[in-house]
Each structure stands twice: as structure tokens, then as C-alpha cells.
Amino acid sequence: MVSIIKKIEFKLISPQEAKKLAVMEVTKSDLYDNDGFPVEGGPMDPRLGVIDPGLKCRTCGLTMEGCLGHFGYIELVKPVIHVLYANYIYKLLKITCRKCSRIMTKKVTQPKKCPYCGEEQIPIKFEKPYTFIEGENILNPLQIRERFEKIPDEDLKDLKFLGGRPEWLILTLFLVPPVLVRPSITLETGERSEDDLTHKIVDILRINQRLKESIEIGAPDFIISDLWELLQYHVATFFDNSLVGIPTSRHRSGRPLKTLADRLRTKEGRFRHNLAGKRVNFAARTVISPDPFISIDEVGVPLVVAKDLTIPVYVTKNNIEFIKTLILNPSWPSANYIIRPDGRKKKITDENREEIAKEIAPGYIVHRHLQNGDIVLFNRQPSLHRVSMMAHRVRVTPWRTFTLNICTCPPYNADFDGDEMNLHVLQNEEARAEAALLMAVPKHIRSPRYGGPLIGAEHDHVSGLYSLTKDGTEVSRETALQLLFEIGVEVELPNKNKFTGKEIFSYLLPKDLNIEFKSKSGVKTVIKNGKLIEGVIDANAIGREKGKIIDILEKEYGTEEVHKFIDRVSKLGIKWLEKLGFTIGLDDFEIVSKENEEKINSIIENGKKEVEKLIEIYKKGELECLPGRTAKETVEVRIMQIVSGIINSVRKVIEDSGVFEKENCAIMIAKSGARGSLLHLIQIAGAVGQEQSLGERIHRGYTGRTLSHFKENDLSLDAHGFVGSSFKTGLKPYEFFFDAVSGRGSLMDKSLRTRHSGYLERRLMNALQDLKVEYDGTIRDNRKIIVQFNFGEDGIDPSKSNWGTIDIKSIVQKFVK
Amino acid sequence: MKGININKEILDHYLVPKHIILNEKEKNELLQKLNISEQQLPKISINDPIVKLIGAKEGDVIKIIRKSHTAGESIYYRLVVKI
Ligand SMILES: [Mg+2]
Ligand SMILES: [Zn+2]
Ligand SMILES: [Zn+2]
Numbered sequence: 034m035v036s037i038i039k040k041i042e043f044k045l046i047s048p049q050e051a052k053k054l055a056v057m058e059v060t061k062s063d064l065y066d067n068d069g070f071p072v073e074g075g076p077m078d079p080r081l082g083v084i085d086p087g088l089k090c091r092t093c094g095l096t097m098e099g100c101l102g103h104f105g106y107i108e109l110v111k112p113v114i115h116v117l118y119a120n121y122i123y124k125l126l127k128i129t130c131r132k133c134s135r136i137m138t139k140k141v142t143q144p145k146k147c148p149y150c151g152e153e154q155i156p157i158k159f160e161k162p163y164t165f166i167e168g169e170n171i172l173n174p175l176q177i178r179e180r181f182e183k184i185p186d187e188d189l190k191d192l193k194f195l196g197g198r199p200e201w202l203i204l205t206l207f208l209v210p211p212v213l214v215r216p217s218i219t220l221e222t223g224e225r226s227e228d229d230l231t232h233k234i235v236d237i238l239r240i241n242q243r244l245k246e247s248i249e250i251g252a253p254d255f256i257i258s259d260l261w262e263l264l265q266y267h268v269a270t271f272f273d274n275s276l277v278g279i280p281t282s283r284h285r286s287g288r289p290l291k292t293l294a295d296r297l298r299t300k301e302g303r304f305r306h307n308l309a310g311k312r313v314n315f316a317a318r319t320v321i322s323p324d325p326f327i328s329i330d331e332v333g334v335p336l337v338v339a340k341d342l343t344i345p346v347y348v349t350k351n352n353i354e355f356i357k358t359l360i361l362n363p364s365w366p367s368a369n370y371i372i373r374p375d376g377r378k379k380k381i382t383d384e385n386r387e388e389i390a391k392e393i394a395p396g397y398i399v400h401r402h403l404q405n406g407d408i409v410l411f412n413r414q415p416s417l418h419r420v421s422m423m424a425h426r427v428r429v430t431p432w433r434t435f436t437l438n439i440c441t442c443p444p445y446n447a448d449f450d451g452d453e454m455n456l457h458v459l460q461n462e463e464a465r466a467e468a469a470l471l472m473a474v475p476k477h478i479r480s481p482r483y484g485g486p487l488i489g490a491e492h493d494h495v496s497g498l499y500s501l502t503k504d505g506t507e508v509s510r511e512t513a514l515q516l517l518f519e520i521g522v523e524v525e526l527p528n529k530n531k532f533t534g535k536e537i538f539s540y541l542l543p544k545d546l547n548i549e550f551k552s553k554s555g556v557k558t559v560i561k562n563g564k565l566i567e568g569v570i571d572a573n574a575i576g577r578e579k580g581k582i583i584d585i586l587e588k589e590y591g592t593e594e595v596h597k598f599i600d601r602v603s604k605l606g607i608k609w610l611e612k613l614g615f616t617i618g619l620d621d622f623e624i625v626s627k628e629n630e631e632k633i634n635s636i637i638e639n640g641k642k643e644v645e646k647l648i649e650i651y652k653k654g655e656l657e658c659l660p661g662r663t664a665k666e667t668v669e670v671r672i673m674q675i676v677s678g679i680i681n682s683v684r685k686v687i688e689d690s691g692v693f694e695k696e697n698c699a700i701m702i703a704k705s706g707a708r709g710s711l712l713h714l715i716q717i718a719g720a721v722g723q724e725q726s727l728g729e730r731i732h733r734g735y736t737g738r739t740l741s742h743f744k745e746n747d748l749s750l751d752a753h754g755f756v757g758s759s760f761k762t763g764l765k766p767y768e769f770f771f772d773a774v775s776g777r778g779s780l781m782d783k784s785l786r787t788r789h790s791g792y793l794e795r796r797l798m799n800a801l802q803d804l805k806v807e808y809d810g811t812i813r814d815n816r817k818i819i820v821q822f823n824f825g826e827d828g829i830d831p832s833k834s835n836w837g838t839i840d841i842k843s844i845v846q847k848f849v850k
Numbered sequence: 851m852k853g854i855n856i857n858k859e860i861l862d863h864y865l866v867p868k869h870i871i872l873n874e875k876e877k878n879e880l881l882q883k884l885n886i887s888e889q890q891l892p893k894i895s896i897n898d899p900i901v902k903l904i905g906a907k908e909g910d911v912i913k914i915i916r917k918s919h920t921a922g923e924s925i926y927y928r929l930v931v932k933i
Contacts, residue, residue: 819890819891
């Protein structure tokens with residue numbers, strides 16, 4: 034039976050209502066009798082519902098499937114505070130007159146005197162979780178309840194206290210949840226194991242009984258108040274067992290009991306586990322590895338995965354023959370099961386293949402294996418932005434990992450040091466169409482963050498293209514043919530035997546492309562009518578984030594064209610490097626001659642001497658302070674100036690020697706913008722320079738010195754992290770320590786920062802998740818209240834913009850010639 | 851808030867954007883253009899210093915012209931509300 038919920042009301046439950054809700058009073062604390070049957074009147078009374086299959090409920094007569102269970106109740110001998118309302122009770126208590134029970138004020142502070150009866154008020158303190166102290170005396174729940182009972186309804190109405198009477202916040206009746214809420218389990222040994230809630234109910238019943246007996250026999254007050262306190266404790270921990278200020282209730286084994294609040298708010302609770310943590314089928318997860326020869330919008334899927342993940346296909350008269358061949362195929366691509374028109378499932382096995390192939394007809398649904406070209410979603414955590422989940426085309430591989438093109442790594446922030454990614458198979462046509470049109474990788478080449486290309490050529494592709502297109506690279510006709518064939522370009526080559534690298538690259542460009550830009554190394558690069566005339570292709574042309582050609586292709590030729598271009602250019606780079614034998618070794622860093630080495634050494638020595646002179650002046654107290662700085666700060670600033678002077682001179686020596694024009698592999702990598710910079714080369718071959726920690730020279734360590742290699746109060750360069758050696762010659766022991774200091778510093782910094790910004794991002798996303806750009810360009814929330822009148826104030830979608838703007842000038846130039 | 855004199859010079863401060871009260875006709879045109887009720891507009895308190903200075907009343911819609919990093923100048927509207 035389907036009923037429609039018209040209204041849900043949240044309010045307090047009165048003891049009378051609670052009693053009405055219950056079907057019985059629970060009085061006995063025993064669960065089962067000696068024969069193993071539930072005790073009548075106990076917490077497992079059969080009237081509270083059935084949990085054993087086959088049995089019928091004693092209250093409603095239904096079986097396990099139909100009976101939702103029934104409440105019982107416990108008449109509490111003395112009332113107790115409902116802990117979860119303790120704060121409200123405190124607030125109300127403070128503003129309720131201790132004599133006439135009128136609400137004295139609507140403010141949160143307790144008045145000194147009652148405006149109605151003039152009674153002097155005594156300050157009330159609240160000790161978490163459920164103790165209220167008036168002056169020196171503890172207010173017991175009975176007293177609080179008496180005060181609340183006398184509050185006039187009109188006063189409560191004035192206060193907007195809705196949904197019941199305040200005295201109901203103090204429990205006189207305890208509702209025992211149905212057994213379905215706390216089912217017991219039978220262990221293999223035949224022993225019964227009860228739910229934690231049942232244990233708690235037994236505790237409450239026992240203490241309640243003892244309290245009753247103690248009162249009846251007229252036990253001394255302190256015994257009664259101890260038992261009352263204990264009853265309060267058990268009722269409180271029944272609701273919440275992680276209250277501050279009272280011990281957590283534990284099993285005999287020492288394990289804390291899981292009571293009501295734990296069922297909701299813990300990580301395994303209803304909210305975070307069941308409601309916020311949805312799980313899906315038709316998904317796979319495994320390690321990722323690179324494959325530069327598949328397209329950027331493809332994903333390599335292991336065969337074993339492809340055989341397990343399925344797509345439902347509706348059998349029609351058009352596809353029935355195709356589906357039959359699938360079903361009859363004993364291995365991939367086949368089908369796993371069928372769903373008959375009546376909804377029944379049937380697994381396809383080697384035995385029933387032919388039978389099922391004969392059976393299927395239009396109206397059946399066949400779950401077929403994942404095949405090449407199927408659209409799937411691919412995702413890597415943390416899914417911080419929309420490009421963390423994109424649509425890919427499947428390519429089934431015989432391996433055991435998902436493979437993806439390295440150009441597609443940046444949006445996911447993926448690498449291959451053990452990263453795992455998730456794959457989701459879309460289950461209907463609508464989802465597949467939507468994914469293919471909106472989520473496909475080529476649609477996300479331009480970043481939604483900064484409006485530039487997010488996907489582009491990476492490391493080897495860039496150095497490969499640089500090497501291929503720089504002046505003087507010539508290849509034979511055979512090589513040219515082979516390269517072009519390998520990257521999938523089919524052209525008639527002109528009848529000649531030598532081809533320049535520029536000519537080969539030009540085959541990747543659209544015939545009407547005209548651009549001019551400055552390359553990474555500062556050379557002018559000219560492309561005219563789709564031909565690279567002058568200059569060189571490097572990171573500024575095809576790289577991620579700054580690639581001019583990628584940018585222009587995406588903007589003016591569309592996603593298909595860039596997609597094709599990135600696929601081909603990355604393959605071309607790699608194939609060319611394979612032919613070339615591109616590698617780096619120690620030889621590549623022999624870029625400083627003996628002569629220059631001496632020059633560098635003398636620069637460093639002179640610098641050190643200069644610093645020593647400075648320190649001498651400082652120690653004499655004759656140093657002139659910089660404005661706003663102490664002498665100590667001044668000397669540091671001055672030393673840092675000298676240090677940057679040293680580094681600059683060292684760089685000049687190396688640059689002036691002309692090595693960077695000679696171009697070996699290492700230099701080519703840096704110059705093309707593939708990886709690293711000239712500074713790194715200088716650190717390797719010249720001198721590492723000043724190590725820093727917290728934005729200063731390194732000062733921390735022992736008292737007065739950084740390491741035991743130095744004397745106390747030594748301010749010299751060596752003692753505070755200046756590394757005069759190069760990585761190639763090797764670091765001195767203390768230099769090595771300094772390098773490790775700054776290395777550890779930046780590692781910590783990075784990990785702390787990402788955690789911090791990750792949480793900030795999460796909070797921001799949760800706050801903004803309902804905001805939506807409406808069709809009229811306004812941003813509204815889920816109540817349709819306007820938040821912004823024009824998206825980003827300029828109405829521009831960054832992922833469809835030119836670095837966040839619209840390049841009107843070039844658009845006009847294109848049409849007005 | 852009562853008894854505190856607001857310095858008129860804050861209107862000239864570079865961080866204070868221009869606030870203009872819409873007349874009834876302009877207000878209705880705006881609501882019609884956006885196809886919304888006035889409650890769907892962003893709000894501004896009647897106790898806001900600028901609102902007091904320009905003398906807007908509850909229910910007025912204020913047009914705010916501010917400088918924008920992305921658009922140069924952008925226009926925002928707020929409904930004057932109590933509290
Ligand atoms: Mg990794
Ligand atoms: Zn029942
Ligand atoms: Zn009073």
C-alpha cells in the first residue's frame with residue numbers, strides 16, 4: 034500500500050501520548066526464562082514485535098515483513114532530565130521565576146528579581162550534562178518539573194515555545210523502542226547476543242526497580258539520591274553515550290555501548306554512512322598507468338573489468354541478431370544476463386547460451402559486456418572540481434590497470450605512483466548522451482578556473498617537438514613517412530628526399546592557421562597558412578596552460594580539432610624522441626669549464642669575505658640600521674642582498690659562457706619548458722645557493738648555532754644555509770643538512786596547506802551547492818532568491834572564455850579585414 | 851543606533867559604491883524583467899548607514915553601482931528590510 038505523507042510535525046511527546054503509543058508496560062528486567070522464551074513484561078516481550086521469521090506478532094498479528102514493531106513503556110519512579118534537551122531546560126529555568134513560575138524575561142540572562150511577584154532570584158548554574166545548581170543547592174528533576182508545570186500557557190506562547198509543555202522535557206515515562214529497532218542475534222554456538230540498546234534498557238529497568246524498592250522500605254536519603262542519579266545516568270546514556278562530563282557506558286569487555294545518538298551521527302551512523310554515503314553498482318576501481326598512444330578521451334579498461342561491468346540493451350528487431358551473436362560468444366564481448374519482460378533475471382552460462390539466444394525477443398533486456406567505444410565516467414578523488422569526473426571512451430586492454438593518456442592527468446591531478454581511479458558505467462541512453470555531450474574530455478580542455486588550456490602537451494611531448502622543430506633538424510623521406518604514419522596522418526609527401534622538422538609538424542595544423550607568438554626561449558614563431566615558417570615549437574606553443582596553438586585551436590576550430598591535435602602532437606613528440614634516443618646523463622651537466630669553475634669559486638669567496646666584513650661592523654655595533662628594522666634584522670637583509678648578488682653573478686658566468694646555446698638534452702628540456710628551468714641547471718652545475726626556512730636563512734638548531742659544525746653566534750654564510758657546492762660536485766655534510774631542512778620545510782608546508790585549503794574548499798562547496806545559473810543569467814538559490822544578477826558580474830563562463838575575458842579585438846579583426 | 855550622527859562624507863569614500871533609490875516605476879520594471887516577487891531580491895537593512903543617509907524606506911529597492919574586477923562596473927539591487 035502506498036500512502037502519501039501530507040505533513041510531518043516535530044514536537045515534544047507528552048507522557049500521556051507516550052503511554053497511548055505503547056502497547057504494554059515493561060516491568061521485568063529479565064529477557065528470557067529458563068526455557069529460552071522471552072519473559073512476559075520484559076524488554077523482549079513478544080508484544081513488542083517479531084524478529085524471528087515465521088512467527089506472528091502478538092499485537093498486530095502480522096509476520097516479520099508486515100509488523101513494524103510496537104513500543105512499550107517504563108514508568109520511571111523518579112523523573113529524569115532528557116539530556117538532549119538539557120540546554121533548553123537551562124535556558125528556560127533561568128527565566129522562570131522560582132516562586133510564581135512566570136516567564137520573567139525574553140532575554141537569555143537571568144533577572145535578579147521577578148517582575149510579577151517580586152521574588153529575589155538565585156543564580157542558576159548548569160553543569161554538563163544534566164546537573165542544575167541554584168546557588169548552593171542542586172535542583173533535582175522533580176523540582177524543575179514542578180516549576181515548569183506551573184508556567185502559564187500564555188507565557189510560553191509569548192516566548193514562542195511551541196510543540197508541547199516544557200515539563201515534558203523531564204521524563205516521567207520512558208518509551209521502550211520496539212524489538213525491531215534492537216534485534217538480537219543468535220551466535221553459531223546458539224548463544225543469544227543482545228543489541229546495545231536492549232542492554233541499556235535492562236540497566237534502566239534494574240535501577241528503576243531498586244529505586245522503587247528503596248523508597249518502599251524507606252531507605253536513607255543518600256541511597257535514594259544515588260540510585261536516582263544512576264537512573265538519570267542510564268537514561269542519559271541511552272540517548273547519547275558520548276556526553277562530556279560523565280563516563281561512557283561500557284560492555285563487560287570494555288567496548289563502549291552504541292546507543293541512539295551513535296546510530297545517527299557517527300561515521301557509521303545514518304547520516305554519514307547511509308544518507309550522505311551513497312553506494313553504486315556498475316563501478317570499478319583499480320590502479321592507473323599511463324598510455325601515451327591512446328586518445329586523451331579514452332580509458333584503457335582491463336578485460337576482466339570489461340567482462341564484469343555491463344550495459345543494459347533493449348532487444349529490438351534491429352539489434353536482435355547482434356545481441357544473439359554476443360550471447361553465443363563464449364568470451365568477451367559477450368553478455369552476462371538477461372531480464373525477461375516480466376522482470377525476472379536469468380544468468381547466461383556456457384550451458385544455457387544457445388537456449389537463451391533462442392529465447393530472446395523484442396522486449397527483453399540483455400546486459401552485455403563493456404565494449405570499445407562505450408561511454409563511461411572516470412573519476413579520481415578528491416573530486417574537488419568538475420574536471421575530476423569526466424566521460425571517456427572505453428578501450429579494452431589485456432592488462433590489469435586502467436590506463437589513461439598522460440595529457441589527461443592534470444585535471445584529475447593524477448600520477449602513476451600507485452594512484453587509483455574509479456570508473457562508472459552509464460546505464461541508459463539519456464545518461465550516455467548527456468555524458469558524451471557535456472562531460473567528455475575534449476569539452477574540458479579549457480579550464481573552468483582560469484580560462485586557458487588545462488590539457489596540453491606534457492614533458493616529453495614538448496622536448497620532442499622542440500628538438501624536431503628547431504632550426505637545422507632534417508629527416509629522411511623514410512623517417513618522415515614513418516613518423517607521419519605512426520601518428521596517424523595520411524598525406525601525399527612532396528617528391529623530395531629531405532624534410533625539415535618544421536615541415537613534418539606543419540602537417541598537424543589546419544591549412545588556414547595564421548599566428549605569431551614568442552616562444553619560450555624568446556624566439557619569434559610564425560605560422561602562416563598552416564605552415565611553421567619560423568621559430569620553434571615549445572611549451573609556449575603546445576604546453577598546458579600557456580600553449581598558444583592549443584588555445585587558438587580550441588577557440589577557433591573547436592574541440593574536435595584540438596582533440597585531434599593534442600593526440601597527434603603528443604605522439605609525434607614521443608615517436609621523434611624514440612628515433613632520436615633522447616636521454617640525459619652526467620655529461621649533460623658538464624657545462625661549466627675549469628676556468629669558470631674557478632671564477633664561480635672566487636665569486637663565492639668574495640661574497641663570503643664581504644659578509645664577514647659586514648658582520649664585523651655589526652658586532653662592533655657600527656651598522657647603520659635600515660628604516661624600521663633592528664640591527665639584527667638589518668644585517669640579515671644585507672646578507673641576503675649579498676647572497677642574491679652571488680647567485681646572480683654565478684648565473685651570469687654560466688650564461689655568458691654560451692653553454693645554453695650549445696643545447697644538449699638537459700638544456701633542451703629546460704629551454705623548451707618541458708621540465709625544470711635554467712636555475713635548476715645552475716644548481717646542478719654551478720652552485721645550489723641559499724637554503725631557506727620560513728622565508729629566512731636557516732637559524733634554528735642548537736643554542737646560538739645551527740649545527741655542531743659551527744661556533745656559537747657565527748653569522749657567516751656557511752653557518753646559516755648557504756650551499757656553495759653544486760649538486761654535481763656534491764654537498765658538504767653541513768650543506769646536506771641545510772638542504773634537508775629546507776626540503777622538509779617545504780614538504781610540511783605543502784601538506785599542511787593542501788589540508789587547510791581542502792577543508793576551506795569543502796565548506797565553500799557545501800555552502801554554494803544549490804546555487805545555479807538560471808536561463809536569464811541570474812544566480813539563484815533553491816528558493817529562487819537572487820544571489821547575483823549576472824554570473825561573476827560580467828556573465829562570462831571562464832571555460833568558454835579567453836583567460837576570463839572576451840577577446841573582442843581579435844574577433845573583430847577576424848571579420849573586418 | 852539612535853542619536854548617532856552618520857558622517858555624510860562616507861558617501862564619498864572610495865569603498866562605498868553609489869546607492870540609488872528606485873522609484874515605483876523602475877522598481878516594477880525590474881521585478882517584471884527578472885520575473886520575481888520583491889522578496890526574491892537580496893536584502894539590505896534599514897539600519898545600514900548608507901540607507902539611512904539616502905533616506906530609503908522599508909520596501910524600497912536600492913540600485914547599487916559598484917566597481918567590479920571582472921566587468922568594470924556592475925549593478926546590484928537590494929530590498930530595504932526591517933532589522
Ligand atoms: Mg600519486
Ligand atoms: Zn506487530
Ligand atoms: Zn515571580
